[in-house]
Amino acid sequence: MLNNLKNKVAIITGGAGALGGTMALGLAKQGAKVVIIGRTAHTVQSKVNEINNAGGIAIGIIADVLNREQLDTAKKEVIQKWKRIDILVNAAGGNMKGATIMPEDSFFDMNMDDFDAVTKLNLKGTVLPTIVFGKQMAKQGQGNIVNISSMAAQQALTRVVGYSTSKASIDIFTKWLAVEMAQKHSEKIRVNAIAPGFFIGEQNRDLLLNKDGSLTARGKTIVTNTPMKRFGKADELLSTLYWICDDNSSFITGIVVPVDGGFSAFSGV
Secondary structure, eight states, X not given: OOTTTTTOEEEEETTTSHHHHHHHHHHHHTTOEEEEEXXXXXXXXHHHHHHHHTTOEEEEEEOOTTOHHHHHHHHHHHHHHHSOOOEEEEOOOXXXXXXXXXXXXXXXXXXXXXXXXXXXXXXXXXXXXXXXHHHHHHHHTOEEEEEEOOHHHHSOOSSOHHHHHHHHHHHHHHHHHHHHHHHHTOTTEEEEEEEEOOBOOTXXXXXXXXXXXXXXXXXXXXXXXSTTOSOBOGGGGHHHHHHHHSGGGTTOOSOEEEESXXXXXXXXX
């Protein structure tokens, strides 16, 4: 257990999802007091139960990352219970079919409503929780904000135009906010991002794997261009998360860390 994370209060948006849930459980195993924020009561409660049954401390709060009033209420509940907020992991996000350009589709036929929805979920769904919970960090004079970027932000990936565009926005928002917090509020408020490579979740399972577990054509392309020749495992994000949030990383802010099996380093040649 990392002593620097023990008793820290950590909010994880999208904390009932595949990656967010793993990060929530990982922080709890390091002694953090975890707040799971999500929209679906039964999935949030399931993750809370998993953490508590494993000996951790967690509560769940039902809130939409796009709803300011719900987030304000969530913050009040956390402050009332634990008095502070030390870590915010903005793990809520995702993609939508209409903002994805399939090989048989044309960019000019893209559904702009879905493009807008993906942008709101990934970008506004990171910015708005950061405004709400980050304000408490500014008041405290310290805290850690961890955004979730993507390989889709590092280089152009076919098909996922809405997701790529919104995740690229996360990268510059992370750097901008790191400067803003250090210059105007406190050098002890740090803002960084993790850029996962390719991990299997419910949203992309059918895109990457066939029903029998074999690789789809796109899955094969990804693995071929990943030097480690495999997909990532969710718990392989944890060491980077711990490092970023550790008090000993006090001079690290404004960076985006790939956890991708070498995908972003490989030219394909």
